[in-house]
Amino acid sequence: MQTTATMTGHPLEMVLDHIDAHRDTYRDELFELLRIPSVSAQPNHAPDIRRAAEFVRANLEATGVAVQLVETAGHPLVYGEWLGAPGQPTLLIYGHYDVQPPDPLDQWLSPPFEPTLRDGNIYCRGATDDKGQMFTHLKAVDAWMKSVGKLPINVKFLIEGEEEVGGANLERYVAENTAKLACDYAVISDTSQYAPGLPALTYGLRGLAYFELRVRGPRQDLHSGIYGGAITNPANALVQMLAGLRDDQGRITIPGFYDDVRPLEDWERAEYAQLPFDENAFRDAIGVPSLAGEAGYTTTERRWARPTFDINGLFGGYQLPGPKTIIPAEAGAKFSFRLVPDQDPEAITPRLRARLAELAPPGVVWELLVHSGGKACRVDPRTPGFQAASRAIERAFGIKPVLIREGGSIPVVGLIKDHLKVDTLLMGWGQNDDNLHSPNEKFALADFERGIRASACLLAELATS
Amino acid sequence: MQTTATMTGHPLEMVLDHIDAHRDTYRDELFELLRIPSVSAQPNHAPDIRRAAEFVRANLEATGVAVQLVETAGHPLVYGEWLGAPGQPTLLIYGHYDVQPPDPLDQWLSPPFEPTLRDGNIYCRGATDDKGQMFTHLKAVDAWMKSVGKLPINVKFLIEGEEEVGGANLERYVAENTAKLACDYAVISDTSQYAPGLPALTYGLRGLAYFELRVRGPRQDLHSGIYGGAITNPANALVQMLAGLRDDQGRITIPGFYDDVRPLEDWERAEYAQLPFDENAFRDAIGVPSLAGEAGYTTTERRWARPTFDINGLFGGYQLPGPKTIIPAEAGAKFSFRLVPDQDPEAITPRLRARLAELAPPGVVWELLVHSGGKACRVDPRTPGFQAASRAIERAFGIKPVLIREGGSIPVVGLIKDHLKVDTLLMGWGQNDDNLHSPNEKFALADFERGIRASACLLAELATS
Known part of the structure; x- marks a missing residue:
């Protein structure tokens, strides 16, 4: 041309x-x-x-x-x-x-x-x-x-x-x-x-599927001494559910989550490998002790072409200075998945809901809000x-x-x-x-x-x- | 007399x-x-x-x-x-x-x-x-x-x-x-x-051992699209560490945690069993869908004579309305253990610290604050x-x-x-x-x-x- x-x-x-x-x-x-x-x-x-x-x-x-x-x-x-x-x-x-x-x-x-x-x-x-x-x-x-x-x-x-x-x-x-x-x-x-x-x-x-999970237990915050042990603490339930979304290898445990992930092509991996990239400078600019991510992929591949699960916000119970011995009435998290071709955010929601139902302990009520998504x-x-x-x-x-x-x-x-x-x-x-x-x-x-x-x-x- | x-x-x-x-x-x-x-x-x-x-x-x-x-x-x-x-x-x-x-x-x-x-x-x-x-x-x-x-x-x-x-x-x-x-x-x-x-x-x-765990990742909140997958998200690390403090049976996984727990005596279990207690009324007063707790114990025994692990507060990242696609720089939790005779809160701290060190993923820095304790x-x-x-x-x-x-x-x-x-x-x-x-x-x-x-x-x- x-x-x-x-x-x-x-x-x-x-x-x-x-x-x-x-x-x-x-x-x-x-x-x-x-x-x-x-x-x-x-x-x-x-x-x-x-x-x-x-x-x-x-x-x-x-x-x-x-x-x-x-x-x-x-x-x-x-x-x-x-x-x-x-x-x-x-x-x-x-x-x-x-x-x-x-x-x-x-x-x-x-x-x-x-x-x-x-x-x-x-x-x-x-x-x-x-x-x-x-x-x-x-x-x-x-x-x-x-x-x-x-x-x-x-x-x-x-x-x-x-x-x-x-x-x-x-x-x-x-x-x-x-x-x-x-x-x-x-x-x-x-x-x-x-x-x-x-x-x-x-x-x-990458695409996005953004959610908010709210876990509710007692009607109001309770004294953790008087009630602790007898009911499910919604903050404990929340961390259990969130942690359960990944296995000990860091892979997302939602059934079918990886089914539609298109593998990186050889030319892409070769192209990325040629780009100038200083891992140490990248790490230091962010200020983390070390980079970490999915096994088998370079940092660039992890950032551009692999799906993620990130908690964006956590809240519940007492957050002010000092200790407060309560079982919170409610705890919640905002979290999102970065998606890659050809994952569909619409398909993630029901699969996530089913997985959370498996992970939720008895004694609490939970609600999943769908915030936004994009292919x-x-x-x-x-x-x-x-x-x-x-x-x-x-x-x-x-x-x-x-x-x-x-x-x-x-x-x-x-x-x-x-x-x-x-x-x-x-x-x-x-x-x-x-x-x-x-x-x-x-x-x-x-x-x-x-x-x-x-x-x-x-x-x-x-x-x- | x-x-x-x-x-x-x-x-x-x-x-x-x-x-x-x-x-x-x-x-x-x-x-x-x-x-x-x-x-x-x-x-x-x-x-x-x-x-x-x-x-x-x-x-x-x-x-x-x-x-x-x-x-x-x-x-x-x-x-x-x-x-x-x-x-x-x-x-x-x-x-x-x-x-x-x-x-x-x-x-x-x-x-x-x-x-x-x-x-x-x-x-x-x-x-x-x-x-x-x-x-x-x-x-x-x-x-x-x-x-x-x-x-x-x-x-x-x-x-x-x-x-x-x-x-x-x-x-x-x-x-x-x-x-x-x-x-x-x-x-x-x-x-x-x-x-x-x-x-x-x-x-x-019961006694008490109250802690605060803070997990730090990047120097500041980061865009979860640009950095997601390449670094450990401190909020993900936090929920992983907290969830890891219990096994799938709900037992606390800190080595030696139960060593000094004095079993309930027979007369105590008999005494408690005779006290009037309406489980349904108790549940409804609290407003939870069901009571839940350690297997093998009654609700009264769980409340009076068994140790617990309760998260009292969770915080980190974006907590305001709507979605925000960040990896938070830091996340934290206040949590406590109710202890029973003859557990010693002083002995719990080093054991907890060792267990958290096992549970912490690479790529983050964490700090454990000891808030208060009592036998x-x-x-x-x-x-x-x-x-x-x-x-x-x-x-x-x-x-x-x-x-x-x-x-x-x-x-x-x-x-x-x-x-x-x-x-x-x-x-x-x-x-x-x-x-x-x-x-x-x-x-x-x-x-x-x-x-x-x-x-x-x-x-x-x-x-x-």
């Missing part, structure tokens, strides 16, 4: 010049968005969610794209489209304006919702996940429109506010609007480069769209991207595949140490700017000659 | 009349003490602890007993003595003015530190444990002094403020003041009657002191008390035995459903008043003829 960059050389140069000239404006606009604490998991932030949606709507509209705020049963969607390039392909750009909760607050070095520049990085909740990355596409479109006056291809935007809570409203909207959303390519920037100076194209993601994905890197994306990154970053998977989950990729029959280009501008979902989330300002340039190049690369 | 009640008949009648005449005053004084939120586990309540100690000091002094506030490295002790009965035995009266934390606050029907009368019960944190019960002895002494002008025996008071946190300062004080505290009998009212209308004398208590006790109910206590209860309650053990722990009983070589009379005025350590703690006003009368009778019964 011939690169189209040469053909659109002059307009693209104008666009890239425009981006250079407006870097301060683009950064200030991002900071304004970052200051809105749009935490989708916490109901008290609902007004902030709406402010963030309105900000995105207005900012996108100012580029010349037709935009609407779409009300849902939950947080609003922002939909935009510019269809002024008949005969050219259509690109669907997905992103999300909601963010993870900022806690634990005491570990932030600067306020979580006050974007702060340190050492070339923007520190803020949402800086990289996903406000900063999503915003690169808005600014790329803005630069095309303001400098060239039009885009080389057709573009649709779909920016949601429930990504971090796995809301069902996006799926409903996509399912009900497949004609409106029809596209030839989709792109999401919500992943990372392989390392600083080593940009990547991501061809696979894993794995796409073919040899398609023309991927090749175009690769060239766009190479142009903006000055180096050809490596081919990787990532361990995180972006359920919308599966949703776009299911409903719009399109594979998604995962073009991530972040870094692995960006602390997304953690205190001190960051995004390199230079990566923000390179991301805008790469997105601008992508529009050119996808145009048919 | 001859009852001495007849000999002191006339003075005791005067005392009991005085108690009847001053019931409202005594109740109001108790309410004043109950309003002080003397929560020993929480540092912000230190001023309340001191206020409670000062209240007890002043109230006891007003009876005519010589009192001093004894400063310790922690919360102050109240020591009082009246030694005006030469040739008569000396009774040491122990109690505590500190209380358990009141949480969970939202389950209280009236404010936890506002004593509220409902259906003949005083509802308040500390109503029965131990302010209300302890106070009966102050008021019995008051009634003797105000009506007869003296006591029939010598009395020493030792009222502490660290019972609920297992503070070491009481033991240090007792060990350093064995001559000052020398006595012939000790009495504690910090236990329960067997049932309403069925007062009891308690001849055995179990079991005393001979055929001694003269017990017989006197039995008669005192029979006189005040109108029925002979039954002989029971209790499942709770009163470490001071072992301490009095070790340092003062005296067995303790456990004369409890509470009821099993008094919700001590739980929301809506209560104490029947009638039991408070009967307790004062029984204590007044005990002083008479212990006097030598």
Whole structure:
């Protein structure tokens, strides 16, 4: 395939010049968005969610794209489209304006919702996940429109506010609007480069199945001396049930859990083995005494291509200073499985429920809440769209991207595949140490700017000659 | 042995009349003490602890007993003595003015530190444990002094403020003041009657060994997608370690844990079997679907005479609404073992530590904190002191008390035995459903008043003829 960059050389140069000239404006606009604490998991932030949606709507509209705020049963969607390039392909750009909760607050070095520049990085909740990355596409479109006056291809935007809570409203909207959303390519920037100076194209993601288990015993907390031994302690029952989900080899004991796991292919293992990776530096950066995981797999394989069981939160009984001799009335845990192709989160739930029923001791009542889920994905890197994306990154970053998977989950990729029959280009501008979902989330300002340039190049690369 | 009640008949009648005449005053004084939120586990309540100690000091002094506030490295002790009965035995009266934390606050029907009368019960944190019960002895002494002008025996008071946190300062004080505290009998009212209308004398208590386990992994919370599978999740490690402390039969797997457990004697099992006990009513009162416990033992035996392992609190990671996909940096648990004669809490700690070392997976760092401990006790109910206590209860309650053990722990009983070589009379005025350590703690006003009368009778019964 011939690169189209040469053909659109002059307009693209104008666009890239425009981006250079407006870097301060683009950064200030991002900071304004970052200051809105749009935490989708916490109901008290609902007004902030709406402010963030309105900000995105207005900012996108100012580029010349037709935009609407779409009300849902939950947080609003922002939909935009510019269809002024008949005969050219259509690109669907997905992103999300909601963010993870900022806690634990005491570990932030600067306020979580006050974007702060340190050492070339923007520190803020949402800086990289996903406000900063999503915003690169808005600014790329803005630069095309303001400098060239039009885009080389057709573009649709779909920016949601429930990504971090796995809301069902996006799926409903996509399912009900497949004609409106029809596209030839989709792109999401919500992943990372392989390392600083080593940009990547991501061809696979893990899926997710997230649950909450609540175990209830006595009507209220009881004195552990008076009642201890005569009833099942719900906190003991909880740890017994959770621990029972893995065997002493660390394998998940849910019957059928591994049935649909597609083994790593030889070329993938070879490809990963060639990537620079310093186990000791990785361990030290995390601060753990040693790495540990499933036998028979490298650290990279464990992170990208093997399923997991992680407890995300534990609670119950007395948590304040000092001892308190109670049997708690209730204990609970939030926990999740990262899934790999071709595991189906829908199939995990009944199997998990059956396994928990086996593990639950008598004398307690338990309840399993299903929080969210999403399929894993794995796409073919040899398609023309991927090749175009690769060239766009190479142009903006000055180096050809490596081919990787990532361990995180972006359920919308599966949703776009299911409903719009399109594979998604995962073009991530972040870094692995960006602390997304953690205190001190960051995004390199230079990566923000390179991301805008790469997105601008992508529009050119996808145009048919 | 001859009852001495007849000999002191006339003075005791005067005392009991005085108690009847001053019931409202005594109740109001108790309410004043109950309003002080003397929560020993929480540092912000230190001023309340001191206020409670000062209240007890002043109230006891007003009876005519010589009192001093004894400063310790922690919360102050109240020591009082009246030694005006030469040739008569000396009774040491122990109690505590500190209380358990009141949480969970939202389950209280009236404010936890506002004593509220409902259906003949005083509802308040500390109503029965131990302010209300302890106070009966102050008021019995008051009634003797105000009506007869003296006591029939010598009395020493030792009222502490660290019972609920297992503070070491009481033991240090007792060990350093064995001559000052020398006595012939000790009495504690910090236990329960067997049932309403069925007062009891308690001849055995369980001990306690209370720990906190903290498991640390990464330096900070991490994204479970990016890192999941490559490191040990400290919350997973915690539940694995805790669950591993019991086998699938529910037996504690700490090597040697059961070595020093003295088997129940036949007469004890026969005695317990004769006590009225409605399993279904007990289950329904607690609100559990079924009772459960160690195979081969009745519910009463499990509660009174078998060791336990109970998790008292669990914490770590994300506990707020909604999902959050993190690997927590740390997770922890508070947990405790109820011990039975002749288990030694000191011996449990190193054995537990060794077992946890076996159970801990690689990749995490863990720390075991020792919160508090106390030996179990079991005393001979055929001694003269017990017989006197039995008669005192029979006189005040109108029925002979039954002989029971209790499942709770009163470490001071072992301490009095070790340092003062005296067995303790456990004369409890509470009821099993008094919700001590739980929301809506209560104490029947009638039991408070009967307790004062029984204590007044005990002083008479212990006097030598």
